[in-house]
Amino acid sequence: MTYDALLLLSFGGPERPADVRPFLENVTRGRGVPPERLDEVVEHYLHFGGVSPINRLNRDIITAVEAEFASAGTDLPVYFGNRNWHPMVEDTVARMRDDGVRSALVFPTSAWGGYSGCRQYHEDVARARAAVDGAPELTKVRQYYDHPLLVAAVAEAIVAARQQLPEAQRADARLVFTAHSVPVAADASAGPPSGGGRLYSRQVAEAARLSAAAAGVDEYDVVWQSRSGPPQVPWLEPDICDHLDAVAASGATAVIVCPVGFVSDHLEVIWDLDTEARDRSAELGLGFVRAGTPGTDRRFARLIAELVAEQTEGAPARRLGVEPLYGVGTNGALCAIDCCAPPRRPGRPPR
Ligand SMILES: CC1=C(CCC(=O)O)c2cc3nc(cc4[nH]c(cc5[nH]c(cc1n2)c(C)c5CCC(=O)O)c(CCC(=O)O)c4C)C(CCC(=O)O)=C3C
Numbered sequence: 376m377t378y379d380a381l382l383l384l385s386f387g388g389p390e391r392p393a394d395v396r397p398f399l400e401n402v403t404r405g406r407g408v409p410p411e412r413l414d415e416v417v418e419h420y421l422h423f424g425g426v427s428p429i430n431r432l433n434r435d436i437i438t439a440v441e442a443e444f445a446s447a448g449t450d451l452p453v454y455f456g457n458r459n460w461h462p463m464v465e466d467t468v469a470r471m472r473d474d475g476v477r478s479a480l481v482f483p484t485s486a487w488g489g490y491s492g493c494r495q496y497h498e499d500v501a502r503a504r505a506a507v508d509g510a511p512e513l514t515k516v517r518q519y520y521d522h523p524l525l526v527a528a529v530a531e532a533i534v535a536a537r538q539q540l541p542e543a544q545r546a547d548a549r550l551v552f553t554a555h556s557v558p559v560a561a562d563a564s565a566g567p568p569s570g571g572g573r574l575y576s577r578q579v580a581e582a583a584r585l586s587a588a589a590a591g592v593d594e595y596d597v598v599w600q601s602r603s604g605p606p607q608v609p610w611l612e613p614d615i616c617d618h619l620d621a622v623a624a625s626g627a628t629a630v631i632v633c634p635v636g637f638v639s640d641h642l643e644v645i646w647d648l649d650t651e652a653r654d655r656s657a658e659l660g661l662g663f664v665r666a667g668t669p670g671t672d673r674r675f676a677r678l679i680a681e682l683v684a685e686q687t688e689g690a691p692a693r694r695l696g697v698e699p700l701y702g703v704g705t706n707g708a709l710c711a712i713d714c715c716a717p718p719r720r721p722g723r724p725p726r
Pocket residue numbers: 386387388389399402403406408412413416427428429484485486487491492555556557558601602603604636640641642643
């Protein structure tokens with residue numbers, strides 16, 4: 376197939392204090408997130424001056440991809456659109472149409488299956504196209520959680536993180552992987568209905584296994600972070616901060632936290648890990664170091680170029696894992712019928 380553009384599709388984040396609340400209202404509309412939780416998250420963003428790092432990091436990724444395309448002779452302009460904040464994907468798709476783009480590939484900044492990590496990006500594509508007369512065809516690329524370039528970048532970050540610990544703490548530092556928690560019900564329905572569910576947590580477990588092995592680490596844990604939603608709704612556990620108690624009790628001297636679930640240093644990484652988990656570790660007398668994320672690694676831009684080549688040239692899909700892999704769809708078509716069904720929210724009519 377031929378395509379005439381690439382759209383990097385992401386979550387979005389505020390870039391000034393006045394945008395924090397409207398951004399959070401976009402994120403949580405109709406999702407049953409209690410106002411108390413929202414107030415807390417407003418504070419997290421204000422702690423960083425109301426500026427999320429996410430848009431800047433995505434622009435950096437785009438610059439790296441443009442360089443990658445230029446050196447490979449790939450003539451593909453790269454556009455940037457978000458689900459929740461400016462540049463909004465609807466506006467970007469309108470601009471693509473105005474620029475004469477007829478058919479584009481979509482790279483989502485989530486590597487994962489599941490409702491939040493995959494299906495919601497298909498929904499964003501469908502919504503943007505519905506809003507724009509004459510919108511281009513938009514084909515989303517596949518999930519890439521176990522791509523060899525991603526695993527290599529994560530593994531290298533783990534090795535580099537260990538080196539930052541005082542020498543005496545390096546040998547028994549515990550490696551702990553984290554990913555964004557989701558409701559247990561959302562994980563249960565992740566993947567096609569025939570696939571047994573839990574696609575998201577299975578992929579996270581596999582990414583952790585592959586990254587630990589590539590970093591030469593035998594023992595590690597996989598835990599969750601950034602839980603949202605009302606307290607009575609179960610989400611994937613344990614939370615990183617609770618888990619640190621267990622790590623300290625086990626006699627480890629330090630912890631290496633690897634946010635394998637995030638492509639770059641989003642607000643959840645710099646708040647929930649670099650601030651909260653670091654403070655908790657200090658209280659427990661545990662050394663703390665956080666592994667970097669792969670988005671800024673040159674290999675990540677190459678990964679994007681490879682996913683593009685899979686679609687344009689039929690290049691083989693390079694991967695290290697064995698869990699099911701989905702994610703390709705045109706114009707918002709789901710990966711499979713009823714794939715990653717959104718959980719019914721109590722008190723709301725089904726959509
Ligand atoms: C699986 C997953 C990923 C990874 C895959 C991917 O990358 O897409 C992810 C990424 C992100 N989540 C982000 C921010 C937020 N997520 C929220 C809320 C939620 N996340 C959820 C899941 C995920 N989220 C869920 C199930 C909710 C509950 C509401 C709902 O059902 O949708 C809220 C609401 C407030 C709160 O935290 O309660 C915020 C502000 C940012 C941007 C941060 C920045 O500014 O740098 C990023 C990259």
